[in-house]
Amino acid sequence: MSERDTTRPVEPRGTDPHHRCPPRRPADARKAVEHAVTECRGMHGTASCDVRALSDAVLVASELTTNAILHGGGITDFQVDVVGPGAHPGVLLSVCDRSHDLPVAVPPTDDRGHRRLGGRGWPIVCRLAREVRVADLPSGGKRITVVVPLS
Numbered sequence: 804m805s806e807r808d809t810t811r812p813v814e815p816r817g818t819d820p821h822h823r824c825p826p827r828r829p830a831d832a833r834k835a836v837e838h839a840v841t842e843c844r845g846m847h848g849t850a851s852c853d854v855r856a857l858s859d860a861v862l863v864a865s866e867l868t869t870n871a872i873l874h875g876g877g878i879t880d881f882q883v884d885v886v887g888p889g890a891h892p893g894v895l896l897s898v899c900d901r902s903h904d905l906p907v908a909v910p911p912t913d914d915r916g917h918r919r920l921g922g923r924g925w926p927i928v929c930r931l932a933r934e935v936r937v938a939d940l941p942s943g944g945k946r947i948t949v950v951v952p953l954s
Contacts, residue, residue: 815867816841825878825899832864833884840953843885853954860894860951861933865897866924867898867947875900885953893933893954901944905937 826832840857846887862882871878887893908929909922930936932949940946 825881826868827878828835829865829868829872832868832881832883832898835881836861836864838894839883839885839896856951856953860953863928863931863949863951864894864896864898866928867896867949870924871898871900871947874904874906875902875944877901880946886950893895893950894953895948895950896927897946897948899940899944899946903939903943903945905945906947 805888826835837857840860868878868881878900880897882895882897884895885892886895906925906928908926909919911919911922928947928949932951934948934950936946936948938946938948
């Protein structure tokens with residue numbers, strides 16, 4: 804990865820503990836996304852959010868944190884925020900881990916035609932997010948930042 808880490812840290816909102824320390828489980832990341840979207844709707848007076856869009860954002864958070872745990876040596880940082888609450892709202896997610904290895908999509912079957920377990924998370928992330936950035940961190944590891952549309 805030759806890209807510099809250009810991702811701005813997202814300032815946590817409120818006192819939700821999911822914003823202050825990395826989630827230990829994908830379920831914690833899902834709750835943090837739901838909380839951020841609910842809080843943003845209340846702040847901006849938005850009555851509704853597309854249920855499918857929210858479920859996409861929750862799924863992406865789950866996949867990114869699962870991949871960081873399974874393949875990246877653990878989650879070192881996690882940030883979530885709702886961006887652009889106007890015409891193009893989205894959930895900005897940033898997940899850091901200890902590995903410099905780029906995420907990869909693996910074929911669903913091996914060279915003998917047998918189905919593989921797993922390997923579908925990264926393609927899901929890339930399909931559901933409107934922006935995907937991977938950057939090396941100066942202290943080691945990488946940051947994956949995505950924006951998942953909410954409309």
